[in-house]
Amino acid sequence: MDMGLAGKVAVVTGGSVGIGLAVAEGLAAEGAHLVLAARNADRLKKEAERLAAAFKVRVFPVAGDVGTAEGCKALIGAVQDTFGGADILINNAGTGSNETIMEAPDEAWQSYWELHVMAAVRLARGLVPGMRARGGGVILHNASICAVQPLWYEPIYNVTKAALMMFSKTLSTEVVGDNIRVNCINPGLILTPDWVNTAKKLTSETGGHWEAYLQGVADEFAPIKRFGTPEELANFFVFLCSDKASYSVGSTYFVDGGMLKTL
Template identity: 75%
Template sequence: MDLGLKGKVAVVTGGSVGIGLAVAEGLAAEGADVVLAARGKERAEAEAARIAAAHGVRALGVAADVATLAGTDAVIAAAGEFGGADILINNAGTGSNETIMQAPDEKWQAYWDLHVMAAVRLSRGLVPQMRAKGGGVILNNASICAVQPLSYEPIYNVTKAALMMFSKNLATEVIGEGIRVNCVNPGLVLTPDWMKTAKQLTADTGGDWEGHLQGVAEEYADIKRFASPEEMAHFFVFLCSDKASYSVGSTYFVDGGMLKTV
């Protein structure tokens, strides 16, 4: 199936690992050129070179902390040098661990900048590039926790809920210019972050991190397993494509049955 992505320029934040890397690879497999933004310069450049060689596309690794204005400016500039963005995947983010009563203002602000302001600034900077090319797609990677929170990470829950609402508002604002905005709320996805945490939690009890994760899956997901980043990427790639042309301002749950409401 031709998804109409060949020659498009896609910007993916958090693009050197996990869901972001899988999405970048999935888009490249469909012929899109990709800009991978990540804090680590060496890894971003190495993954970009690997993707370019594997799929015969242009790929650029950009070292940028998108939680900062300087970081988002660097990504916007890189996309412009690549011919302008057609696709933006706001994926950069990470979980948290705190209580509302004890978390300092600085931690709230750091997550707000990473999960919300990065998407705001990158959208502001890349929408004009999309407009000049006749349209585009913006996908914001939020979380099931935006509507079904996990108790140990209130800051993550709140900022991801804000990202979901931002998506809805931006969608209304730019659809008249041919730019489609949607939000994806993943459930459990087997990323390096999950594996690292599981190894830490089981280090003193035998190290069965895989068993720990299986227990998490059985507790929360009806499908009884984690998704792979590649499974998640298939959904993102579809939403970027011409086949999703009527998908505007929606939030899609890809969670293996984890959501317990309608």
């Protein structure tokens, strides 16, 4: 199926690993050019070169931290200088947390707020004018099922992802008149390297096996009884970027293997 993405320019934050990399690969497979942003410069360069060679598209890596105003400014400048603007923005950069409300300092809250919310705000401010000039675009926010069904051990993550979901909804009403479609995706259990690393760390201390630990998590939370792959999730991102999703505006979609317990 032709998704109508050939020649489009897509910006993907957190684009060197996990979900972001899978989304980037899915877009490149459809012929989209990429601007990939991530903090690990070496890994980012390696993956950018791999995608460019594999899919014969232009891939421009921008090493930096979009959790800072300076990092966002650098990314916006690189998009403008390299492609003259973007057609697609995937706000994916983020990470889990582990704390209690009573013990977490202000600095922790502020750090996650900058990464999960302000990065999306700043990149929208910087890239929407170019989308308008190009006749429209797509902005997708990778939030989390935790935005509406929180896990007890990561209150900061829960709160900031909920804020990102609301920002997505609010932005959608502001820019829909410019032919810019904004939506949010709330994944459930996706088997990223972070999950694998966490499982290995926990089981190394208890003598268990990391794969069995992850299966236990899936059995507990997901009726489908398994983790999703980044590629499965990426397929949904690519669809929402495409002309096939032209009536999808201002919505939040759950890709969670049945994990959500409410309607």
